[in-house]
Amino acid sequence: MTIDPAASGPDTHLEPDRMADLYEGLLEPGAAEAARRHLAGCRACADDFALITLDSGFGGELAAFTAPEPIPADVAIRIEAALHREPPLAVPAAAPQHSAAPRRSRRFRLWFGGLAGATLVIGGVFAGVTALNSGGAKSSSVSVAGGAADSGRSTSPHAASSPAAGAQAPNAVAPPSDAESGSPQGSATLTVEQQAAQLLKKAGQSQPQAAGSTGDTKALASRFACPPAGFADTSPLGMASITYQGQPAELLVYPKPGDATTASVYVVATTGCAAPGPGEVLYTTEVPRR
Amino acid sequence: MAAPRVDLGVLDDRDLLARHAAGDGEAFGELFRRHRDRLWSVALRTLGDPEEAADALQDAMLSAYRAAGSFRGDSAVTTWLHRVVVNACLDRIRRRNSRPTVPLPEVETESARPAATDDIATTDLRLALASALATLPEEQRVALVLVDVEGYSVEETARVLGVASGTVKSRCARARAKLLPLLRHLRDGDTPGSAGNRSDGSRVKISTRNDHREGGTAG
Numbered sequence: 001m002t003i004d005p006a007a008s009g010p011d012t013h014l015e016p017d018r019m020a021d022l023y024e025g026l027l028e029p030g031a032a033e034a035a036r037r038h039l040a041g042c043r044a045c046a047d048d049f050a051l052i053t054l055d056s057g058f059g060g061e062l063a064a065f066t067a068p069e070p071i072p073a074d075v076a077i078r079i080e081a082a083l084h085r086e087p088p089l090a091v092p093a094a095a096p097q098h099s100a101a102p103r104r105s106r107r108f109r110l111w112f113g114g115l116a117g118a119t120l121v122i123g124g125v126f127a128g129v130t131a132l133n134s135g136g137a138k139s140s141s142v143s144v145a146g147g148a149a150d151s152g153r154s155t156s157p158h159a160a161s162s163p164a165a166g167a168q169a170p171n172a173v174a175p176p177s178d179a180e181s182g183s184p185q186g187s188a189t190l191t192v193e194q195q196a197a198q199l200l201k202k203a204g205q206s207q208p209q210a211a212g213s214t215g216d217t218k219a220l221a222s223r224f225a226c227p228p229a230g231f232a233d234t235s236p237l238g239m240a241s242i243t244y245q246g247q248p249a250e251l252l253v254y255p256k257p258g259d260a261t262t263a264s265v266y267v268v269a270t271t272g273c274a275a276p277g278p279g280e281v282l283y284t285t286e287v288p289r290r
Numbered sequence: 291m292a293a294p295r296v297d298l299g300v301l302d303d304r305d306l307l308a309r310h311a312a313g314d315g316e317a318f319g320e321l322f323r324r325h326r327d328r329l330w331s332v333a334l335r336t337l338g339d340p341e342e343a344a345d346a347l348q349d350a351m352l353s354a355y356r357a358a359g360s361f362r363g364d365s366a367v368t369t370w371l372h373r374v375v376v377n378a379c380l381d382r383i384r385r386r387n388s389r390p391t392v393p394l395p396e397v398e399t400e401s402a403r404p405a406a407t408d409d410i411a412t413t414d415l416r417l418a419l420a421s422a423l424a425t426l427p428e429e430q431r432v433a434l435v436l437v438d439v440e441g442y443s444v445e446e447t448a449r450v451l452g453v454a455s456g457t458v459k460s461r462c463a464r465a466r467a468k469l470l471p472l473l474r475h476l477r478d479g480d481t482p483g484s485a486g487n488r489s490d491g492s493r494v495k496i497s498t499r500n501d502h503r504e505g506g507t508a509g
Contacts, residue, residue, distance in 0.1 A: 071347075078344070
């Protein structure tokens with residue numbers, strides 16, 4: 001690396017750090033006076049001193065020498081997904097239960113909660129029997145009854161216990177509303193994270209199989225022809241047909257490479273899937289493999 | 291999916307933050323989308339490493355999301371967001387510095403990586419700037435990035451950093467002293483296309499880590 005000929009050298013010009021010392025008033029009075037005398041008689045150093053002490057800065061001129069790139073798409077998606085997983089800050093004022101009966105006792109809530117819990121247990125048993133009777137023929141669908149029970153424990157706020165759940169989360173998905181769901185309660189809406197957690201739970205979290213499947217991983221993987229890029233040869237831990245933002249899609253849960261505690265979740269568009277080839281990823285996130 | 295009840299795009303930053311604090315699940319996302327490029331830029335140039343910048347920006351946005359209720363409106367929302375991002379970056383730098391086996395990023399960072407359209411001279415200056423920025427003490431680097439790269443005023447930067455204006459001036463002066471050879475090219479009117487091809491054959495002197503010197507004592 002060659003040196004700029006205008007650079008301040010020892011014994012001939014003021015060193016840049018010495019100029020900064022002068023600017024900050026750190027020099028002894030005698031040294032400061034000598035430095036000022038040098039600046040008064042040396043055009044090069046005076047120009048350098050003006051550069052260093054420029055109050056207005058360069059007005060962003062240095063940005064011309066850095067690549068002004070927008071945020072990468074994957075970073076933006078990742079951060080938006082993280083934000084979507086956060087609970088809303090406050091309860092919207094329109095939440096009816098809270099305003100209608102603010103003094104309703106804790107005992108009532110416990111009683112009501114117990115009733116709701118019992119209903120979910122009965123519903124879960126009913127759904128389980130129904131699923132067993134169906135023989136797993138529609139293994140890619142999500143058990144909605146199970147989803148409702150799980151949602152109460154979920155950390156995802158948007159579709160779970162929050163009073164704001166009426167406003168659908170951006171990452172909310174609906175299970176198939178047709179007969180494929182195998183459940184009359186098919187209108188329940190869960191977040192991607194909740195459905196992925198359900199799939200992991202039903203898959204035993206470690207064995208690659210879908211909800212209600214036989215555990216044949218190759219058969220599971222082959223049911224969807226357009227996995228995300230990089231996952232063509234990876235068997236998913238679980239998969240389910242869903243509706244995402246109004247369009248049919250496949251929810252796929254894969255083991256995260258190098259991280260046994262995390263699963264990678266992808267929502268891939270079904271429409272336009274042209275096998276063999278990567279599908280269009282509509283949403284991606286990660287969930288813990290608890 | 292239900293359509294948003296309100297066109298969030300027409301709301302100003304304060305309204306968006308207020309809606310978010312009131313439980314609107316979409317408002318903060320709009321705020322992030324509105325400012326994410328500039329916030330990313332600050333994080334990237336402060337940290338110099340895209341992966342660390344992404345982590346810092348995510349940490350910062352989650353912090354801002356959760357702390358929005360405590361925003362008192364004393365400053366602009368963007369100033370507050372920048373402060374959160376800068377603090378997240380400084381946290382990461384301090385953690386990085388506490389791990390001696392992890393070096394500062396070298397030249398090949400996202401901001402320094404040559405673009406397809408770069409000529410050699412511009413690439414030289416990009417590399418020189420990225421390398422020089424990486425050698426600066428963290429407080430000087432952040433001040434220089436905000437004032438000289440991002441174009442914030444000294445007063446705005448002082449508000450973002452939560453320090454006196456004199457401190458910002460001092461840190462910038464220290465940082466510029468280390469980048470002086472690079473700055474001379476700017477002062478002399480060299481464009482990115484000509485700076486590396488001066489008739490006198492001079493090139494930019496890149497500071498080294500041995501040049502480190504803590505500054506910023508004023509204010």
